[in-house]
Amino acid sequence: MTERLIVIGGDAAGMATASQARRRRGRDDLEIVAFERGHFTSYSACGIPYWISGVVPDRDLLIARSPQVHRESYDIDVRLRHEVVGIDLDRREVLARDLDGGGEVRERFDTLMYATGAVPVEPHWARTDAAGVFGVQTLDDGSALREWLEAEPAPRRAVVIGGGYIGVEMAEALVLRGLEVTLVEQSEQPMSSVDPDMAQLVAEAMRGLGITVRTGVTVTGLTETDGRVSAVVTPEGSLPADVVVLGLGVRPNTALAEAAGLPLGPTGGIRVDRRMRVVGIPGVWAAGDCVETLHRVSGQPVNIPLGTHANKQGRVAGINIGGGYATFAGVIGTAVTKVCDLEVGRTGLRERDAAAAGFEFVSVITESTNRAGYYPGARTMSVKLIAERFSGRLLGAQIVGFSEAAKRIDTLAVALWNGMTVEDMTALDLGYAPPYSPVWDPVLIAARKAVDALAETSR
Amino acid sequence: MTERLIVIGGDAAGMATASQARRRRGRDDLEIVAFERGHFTSYSACGIPYWISGVVPDRDLLIARSPQVHRESYDIDVRLRHEVVGIDLDRREVLARDLDGGGEVRERFDTLMYATGAVPVEPHWARTDAAGVFGVQTLDDGSALREWLEAEPAPRRAVVIGGGYIGVEMAEALVLRGLEVTLVEQSEQPMSSVDPDMAQLVAEAMRGLGITVRTGVTVTGLTETDGRVSAVVTPEGSLPADVVVLGLGVRPNTALAEAAGLPLGPTGGIRVDRRMRVVGIPGVWAAGDCVETLHRVSGQPVNIPLGTHANKQGRVAGINIGGGYATFAGVIGTAVTKVCDLEVGRTGLRERDAAAAGFEFVSVITESTNRAGYYPGARTMSVKLIAERFSGRLLGAQIVGFSEAAKRIDTLAVALWNGMTVEDMTALDLGYAPPYSPVWDPVLIAARKAVDALAETSR
The missing domain is CATH 3.50.50.60 (FAD/NAD(P)-binding domain)
Structure with missing residues (x-):
């Protein structure tokens, strides 16, 4: 039987792994199957705010490589809308559910790449059925938000919760679309990835754009009216909202990994070695937003979800799986x-x-x-x-x-x-x-x- | 008697030396006299093309620090329009000529900073009395060119000779002023500071601006009519010109240094050690376009005339003269x-x-x-x-x-x-x-x- 690589997750890390492995090993030497629960592969999640704003005119521009290209040019068996729901390390099998058809398939692997990315941090109040509440983590999320913004009645007031990169970028995107935007941030300043003295300059610029920046405010709930979100509740009062965007950060998507016994580190990310092998689990690799890596300055493990690291790590893993030698050198948080x-x-x-x-x-x-x-x-x-x-x-x-x-x-x-x-x-x-x-x-x-x-x- | 520093040359290297030395040693400890043969101190020679073009609207904007500021805030005795014409190392004296008054003065020094910069490379044919031929090396040069461009009859056709940085920048400046511009370059491509394959992109961009770029052409002379330049002579024919700009590069201005016995290296620049002391000549320092320095990649001495190096070297010399410790690490040609x-x-x-x-x-x-x-x-x-x-x-x-x-x-x-x-x-x-x-x-x-x-x- 031909050796078989199964990739869980069809975005940057997973597909970089698959295509690098394919560059070094042909179809007869390595069969590659990639499961992706969404509708897209290899897209730029970082580009979503710019498509929401209209600066990037077309969603498809965000897709670096379509499933067709992966299939035809790279001979990768990409299965969209298939969510892997179980990993059996002893039997060397994954169990995948067809999200549209409803069926389940078992697929054997010799080598496994775990590249499930990250999931949004969601406080209990964010788990709502109210329409008009969106994350912007995947291209599917972005598509849903864009539809909502374009539907009637057109949303007028937006509240963005969380002032990290995605929150700040989404606040700008929504202002550019003509909405009234309030950004709510729990800490002293938005953009806490820089020190407060520098972040203050960012807050000023946001206010200059007409964004209402509310800092030191913790959201406690959402109000809905007729099944649609209508306000964001805070200790300082209610903020009316026709659309709410959640930008509270993400955490490694490791539920499946934990269930299968893959080791997690102190950051909650999967532990990997320099070649992107999961520590202590032969034949299993991991890369991207779901892993932790070395911060070269602090010497500590960190989890920094960012497309550029995911691509580099996927490339390293793919070279190694392809029989070459490469190591990931860690990050410095640029x-x-x-x-x-x-x-x-x-x-x-x-x-x-x-x-x-x-x-x-x-x-x-x-x-x-x-x-x-x-x-x-x-x-x-x-x-x-x-x-x-x-x-x-x-x-x-x-x-x-x-x-x-x-x-x-x-x-x-x-x-x-x-x-x-x-x-x-x-x-x-x-x-x-x-x-x-x-x-x-x-x-x-x-x-x-x-x-x-x-x-x-x-x- | 108070110790005395004499600085020869009042631009970047000389005045950086003087002001750094002053920061560390007050008036009672160190007297500082700076001779400058031009009308200006501490100006941006690199900015001249942008003032000629009109992008920078006012000449005085190019002056980082006026003689008044040097005198009043730094207590430096700046003597403009004074050209040092002799250095007597034994008597520790310089001889300076007042270019306006005509008199000569002798001034003693304990410490000497030689910062005379560079002089243009001038083929024999460029030594002409014809009006309308300009270098753009000093702010005085730039002023003369600008007057010519603004006088009647307004020059219409410009020929820039030499396709290095200054030639390319001047060609653009003159096009922006509305002149018909021809750039003549001896080698295969202008901008030979990059390899020909990259320089080709620059040549294309220049042509796109409407500049006539003539490469592989060596100028052999100038034609004058009624005391004004009228054409540039080449083996491939004459190029009509109402104004000629010389951009044939520069060489270290070392005539005075040679006469005084300062050592020159293989590049023609003055030899200095890491602290910017002239090798073998106690109490004498040099910095800026007139010195040679280490290229950190080739390991060879180079002479790279550029304001940023002159400033850094002057700062290093000034710190050392001021009693501190600093070294110049060399360059990599950025x-x-x-x-x-x-x-x-x-x-x-x-x-x-x-x-x-x-x-x-x-x-x-x-x-x-x-x-x-x-x-x-x-x-x-x-x-x-x-x-x-x-x-x-x-x-x-x-x-x-x-x-x-x-x-x-x-x-x-x-x-x-x-x-x-x-x-x-x-x-x-x-x-x-x-x-x-x-x-x-x-x-x-x-x-x-x-x-x-x-x-x-x-x-």
Whole structure:
């Protein structure tokens, strides 16, 4: 019998695994079956807010590779709308349910890739039958929301619950569609992936867009009227809503893994080794939002659900399953987003992460500009650096600014990846021309200020 | 007597030295005199093309710090229009000529900073009295050119000689002013700071702007009529010109240094140590376009005239003169520019440099996009990587593309600075969000392709 790989989950991690394995091993050598409970494969979940807003005009543009392409060009047996409901490690079988037809099939495997992604965090009150309440985690979720926004009566007032990336991006998307939008965030500031001093700039930008930002507010329930959501309940009063978007974060989708006895780590993600093998379970691999990985700065395991990691991890697993050798090197928590024309980038540890990891540190914020000050369009860029005390090693960085701000975080991410000190960073040979940078790049200015701050603390 | 620092040259390197030294040592401890033969201090020479074009509306915007500020806030005795014409190392004196008054003064020094910058490369035919021929090396040069462009009869046809950064930037500036522009370049392509395959994209963009680009053409002379330049003579015929801009590159301005016996290296630049002390000459320092420095990839000395290096070197020298400790770490040749909306970035070695340095290497070019392919405004970005054979170490990188292309070179520059291999680079945690990057950043895609190319060569 031909060796058989079964992939559970047909998005980034699963399909990257399948296609990399196929590149190295032909049909006669490896049979590949992929189960996906949704209607789509290999799509950009990160792109959903931009399709909701209309910036991206067509849903199908978000699909990187259709099931047809996987089937025809990669010879992968993709089974859509099939949810795997059981894994039997002894018999080397999965049990999959056809969500449309209702039947169940058992399929044997030699090798298993567990790539089920993440599921939304849902407080008890979010488990409602009221119409008009949406997550935006899958393309199916996004499709449902878009239909609701386009149906009559057209929703006028939106409440977005949760101010993380997806909440902030969805709030902007809904404003762009012309809705009145309130964002409710439990903590002090939205965008808590950056420190509060930087997040404040994001909150201001959101308010500038006309979004009502309510911070320090915990949602306690939803009100429905005639089967439709009508308000979001908080201790500070009710917020009328014709549509509610949940952006409370996600957690690894591990129910099936737990049932089968796969090991979970402290983050709740599946434990894998450097090659993406599930620890202690021969022949079983995992990748993407459902696994935990090494944070290279804290040295701790983390679960960071993001398409770019899922793709890289899937590629690593696929190369290994295909008989090659590859390892996943871990992450440093780099991320970028935007709110209208305000750009946000972050990498490494926030102050609270650095403290939790046991570091003593200094942090500095500098304001400079994205271009030479005299060049038209020059705008303020705030750069925050967190550096370890004494050693001066960069621990984390955050940027908030306008044009060409967000991706400047990559410069800092590569410095961080390589363990550079802020002193070393002042010497970096970065590109300079007036349309792109002051003669001292904002990154260099920040490094210089961090060096000065370190000198203060060592006195 | 108070110790005395004399600075020769009042632009980036000289004034950065002076102000850093002043930050650490007050007036009673160190007297600072700076001689500048021009009318300005601390200005952005790199900004001149943008003032010529009108993009930057006012010349004074290019001046980072006026002589008044240097005098009043930093207590530096700035003497404009004073050209130092002699250095007497034994008597510890300089001889300076007042270019307006005509007198000469002798001034003693304890410490000397030589920061005379660069002088244009001028073939014999460029030494002309004909009006209408301009370099654009100093702000005085730029002022003279701008006056010519604004005088009657208004020049209509411009010829720019030399297709380096300044030539390309000036050609664009003159087109933006409405002139008919021809760029004449001796080699195969303009923008030879990148390899010909990448430079070709720049040449196409220039032609798209309406610039006539003549490559492989060597200028042999100028024609003048009634004391004004009227044509540029080449073996392929005469090019009519009402204004000629020389962009043939620069060389270290070392005449005075040579006369005083300062040591020059193989690049023609002054030899300095890591702290910016002139090698073997106690009490004498040098920084900026007139010195040579270490190229960290080739291991060879180079002379790279660029404001960002001049500023960094001046800062290092000033810290040391001020009693602190700092070293200049060398350069890797990072540079960025633009032609209209086409952006160009480069770092490290070109193919020819890598070969000259003795490396065997592979090079790859990848085409991807600056944003997720489905995100509006996504445009092609070409990334070229040059990696050492066997080791896979990155040796150089070049990017040509549109929005957010040029400064992406910094990501590669930091990787190069840290000696990363292309294999290591495929793992980098770079920012991903649809408005800023495909899920595989162009840098990662290029690294993956380079890894594949290395695998081919090791077979």
